[in-house]
Amino acid sequence: MSSSVDQRQTQKSRRNRRPIGRQLLCPVHQDQILRGNGKKYFLHLLSAEALQQRGMPAKTAQLVINAYPVFVLSNEWLEELFCEQCGSNHWCHITKHSPGQYTVRWAPQHLWEQVAHVDPIVANPTVSEYTRNQARRHQQKRVDGKRFYG
Numbered sequence: 001m002s003s004s005v006d007q008r009q010t011q012k013s014r015r016n017r018r019p020i021g022r023q024l025l026c027p028v029h030q031d032q033i034l035r036g037n038g039k040k041y042f043l044h045l046l047s048a049e050a051l052q053q054r055g056m057p058a059k060t061a062q063l064v065i066n067a068y069p070v071f072v073l074s075n076e077w078l079e080e081l082f083c084e085q086c087g088s089n090h091w092c093h094i095t096k097h098s099p100g101q102y103t104v105r106w107a108p109q110h111l112w113e114q115v116a117h118v119d120p121i122v123a124n125p126t127v128s129e130y131t132r133n134q135a136r137r138h139q140q141k142r143v144d145g146k147r148f149y150g
Contacts, residue, residue, distance in 0.1 A: 034081040
């Protein structure tokens with residue numbers, strides 16, 4: 001009888017070995033978990049000073065930049081996440097300290113300069129002008145200041 005109980009416990013522990021997903025908390029609402037699993041935009045560093053600001057010694061930082069002119073940070077990225085209490089998507093700057101430990105803050109505009117192949121000022125070239133105008137359609141106003149739609 002005890003052997004069947006032992007078998008059930010071992011089966012249960014085997015099933016629970018699945019890794020728990022990351023727990024990213026909203027910087028404004030500390031108890032709210034952020035949702036989303038979008039594309040990660042990793043930060044790129046081009047200077048030794050930027051590496052020194054992240055805690056690397058000056059000599060090591062210079063050696064790394066000489067070896068790799070563009071150094072990609074694998075533990076820092078920008079990602080769009082959704083907060084249920086805010087009710088909107090936010091671009092977040094995420095720093096991974098260790099497996100399961102993250103720091104989340106709203107991404108400032110200047111961080112986009114450190115991301116490759118993304119220019120936040122220029123519109124997406126694959127989107128047509130018609131689609132862009134239709135997306136802005138709800139913002140158009142009549143002569144009397146009221147909106148056409150909604």
